[in-house]
Amino acid sequence: MDRALRGEIPARFSGELFVRPAEIADDPAIAGVARDVLQRNGVAADRGRLRRILHGLHETLFTAWERCTTVADLAAALESLLALLAEHGRLEEYPPNLAVVERLLETARELAGSLIAGERFAPSELFRLLRERVEEEVVSFSGSPLAGVQVLGLFETRALDFDTVVMMDVNESVLPRLRVHEPLIPRDVMLALGLDRLEREEEIQRYQFTRLVAGGRDVHLVYRVGGDAERSRFIETLVWERERVCARDGGAAGVMHPIRWSFAFAPLPAARPIPKTEEIVGVLRSMRYSASAVDTYLNCPLRFHYQYVLRLREAQEPGEEPGSGDIGTFLHDLLRERYAPFVGKKLRIDAAFRRAFMRELDRRFDEQVEPRMRADAFMVHDIVRYRMERFLDAEERRLEDAPVRVAAVEKEYAGTLGVDGESVAFRARIDRVDLVDGTTPLILDYKSGSAAKAPRLPVEVPSADVRRVLKETMHSFQLPVYIHCHGALRGAIPDAALYSLREPEELSFLFEGIPQGERRKLVGGALEALRALIREVFDPAVPFAPDDGEPTYCGICPYQSLCR
Structure with missing residues (x-):
């Protein structure tokens, strides 16, 4: 069910926020996946039987309770649920479970035999009666009355x-x-x-x-x-x-x-550093590093360990509302789809492009975002439309200054960096590469959030405490890694910029007004700093230590519960 709601299984109700039980039971994809899982465990089952089981579960767990109009109906629904647990559950493995079921069964029989069993009540009143009746019950621990x-x-x-x-x-x-x-x-x-x-x-x-x-x-x-x-x-x-x-x-x-x-x-102690074993160092030397991985290590080595070494992923709850990261992914996908036809062509932002862009935005939002949101979906939709209109306005003003030809959209580049005789692999998925005036490359990286940090150049390679010093002075290796993987070092050094989708008018270039010779020195210095950081990553004497210096960064970290 979780996988189907997240769209990992192509069910009819994938991505929906509200689903009828009958839709789940009658969906052939759910029955097919359940049958395959059972067969792999040596249990034979056909889709028809699985469908009947699901209908039976929904009847006991949902439909029977929805039909309750009297206290007798309430007691019957409770007895049906307890019978299901007794027949197919594993109550006998934990004795307190049996005591709880026994007490609930007594409650159901008391309700069925009460003087008001045939009286009609609103469903909310019936459920409140049952809840308050159950809250009064106490299941005692059984101990020896003679000792202890x-x-x-x-x-x-x-x-x-x-x-x-x-x-x-x-x-x-x-x-x-x-x-x-x-x-x-x-x-x-x-x-x-x-x-x-x-x-x-x-x-x-x-x-x-x-x-x-x-x-x-x-x-x-x-x-x-x-x-x-x-x-x-x-x-x-x-x-x-x-x-x-x-x-x-x-x-x-x-x-x-x-x-x-x-x-x-006292608060729980902070997370302890995790040492690097020989196996972990071997994994680190064989990894392909992305700019995001490098920046993650720069900000917190312990998060880098959880995210890129152990590859832990935060589970997405079914029906969970999309967060800022989901909206960012939505916008990246939209921009890729609308700009891909311009690859190798001159970019044009005219009225027809705007209409097609907004129609696609509305269609994707209605299909991908709105079903997962509550009543405030219209507000998010209006905000997204407003920001994309500002983005297109900024794009149109850029075209007034100089013609732009789109060279690549969401293209992955690869490169290597020599570190002490070893070749360290890097990869970069660049959102967009433009050719300004038809010749000068410009690397653009979209940012939908507000925490993006541009690198500060030039940078000096520290002799000690490499990561902490580079975090304070360099801020980010993203654009230098993109430039390196783009392969531009073999020719002219392109400019690069973080393109904020919140404030598209504030496009700041990394090398604006800096000649080619100086650009090469700046990128070379950034790569030397990157080599120093990679040496620390490979150093078994430097553990994966937590960095809680930025409360905001820790507050959005999906691994913060592991730091206590």
């Missing part, structure tokens, strides 16, 4: 005495625990009938508390202080009685001083 520590609820101590008693959370709202509202009968009605259930319930809990305390030789009552926490009225009664006794015996009012304990909750 007994973990018991207050009412489980009836008729039992203990030498040592430790009672936790003796605070108001916990002890006594009183429910003001009943799911069926309003409190005002109960008071009008002379049924003050709250007073009676408090008396019962006070009796159990007093009896347990009186029967123990060593009693510890633990409660929280501070904020809205107040110690229980039962403790206040004990304190008042004890102080009265002290005042009577000593002639002066005695004051009790409870023992105070405080607990300091």
Whole structure:
């Protein structure tokens, strides 16, 4: 199901946010994949049987509950679910599961035999009744009553005495625990009938508390202080009685001083550096490095380890709304599709191109983005359209300055870099390469976010603490890696720029106004810095250490839970 919703399996409902159970059961792709998985595990099953199983599951888990109009219907749906779990589940492998099912079955039978079983209620009221009824149930731990520590609820101590008693959370709202509202009968009605259930319930809990305390030789009552926490009225009664006794015996009012304990909750320690084993160093030497991989190591070696060495990927939840990264991918795909016909031709941004561009944007958004979003999809759509209109305006102004011929769109380039006698492989997928005035190459890298950093040149190669120094001085190796993989070092050094899709008017060039001879020196210096960084990557004495110097970067890191 997860794979089908994400579009990995070509089901009829792929990419949809809302799906009917019948669509899932009747989709041949789902039944086919399930059959293949079962056959690989030695279980024979045909599509018809799998379809019937899915329909049965949907009936028990969804449809039967949707049809509930009376308490008897609710009890029948619950019993049907419990029967399914008992017949096909694995309840016997964990004894508490059996106890929970037994208690739920008792609840279902109580509801079915109640005086209101045939009364009709709104579905929301029925489900609230069941939820509140189940919340009252307690499944106790079974222990030996003759030895060891007994973990018991207050009412489980009836008729039992203990030498040592430790009672936790003796605070108001916990002890006594009183429910003001009943799911069926309003409190005002109960008071009008002379049924003050709250007073009676408090008396019962006070009796159990007093009896347990009186029967123990060593009693510890633990409660929280501070904020809205107040110690229980039962403790206040004990304190008042004890102080009265002290005042009577000593002639002066005695004051009790409870023992105070405080607990300091220190945050979990930061992630420890991960050492580089010989196997890991071998993997590092054989990798093909992208500009993103280099920048990831520059910002946080530990994230580089998780993302590029271990290749851990964040699981996408089915039905999860698209994030900023998904919108960026959507825009990159749109620009690739609309600019690909201009490869080898002169770029033209006219009214016909704009209309076709916006029609394609609307179509793709309706198919790929809107089904995964909630009511605010129209706002995202308007923002995307507005930014793309500004982008096309900026493109049109560029064409007024000089004619542009598109040389490549989303093309992958490869290159190598010599590091201490070794050839390190690099690859770069460049969003777009333009030929300005028909001859001068311009490498463009689209950026849909706001955190893009252009490299700062020239850069000096540090002699120590290479990564940290380069992070502060170089910022990013993306454009130098693109220039190197483009192969331009064999000829003229092209210019390059980060093209912000948020602020397309602010296109800043890496080498604007810098002559070719100086450009070659700047790129050569950047590659020397890259060699120094790669040496550190290969160095087994330098572990993959976390870098938490930028809270914003850590906040969007998908591996932040592994750093604690």
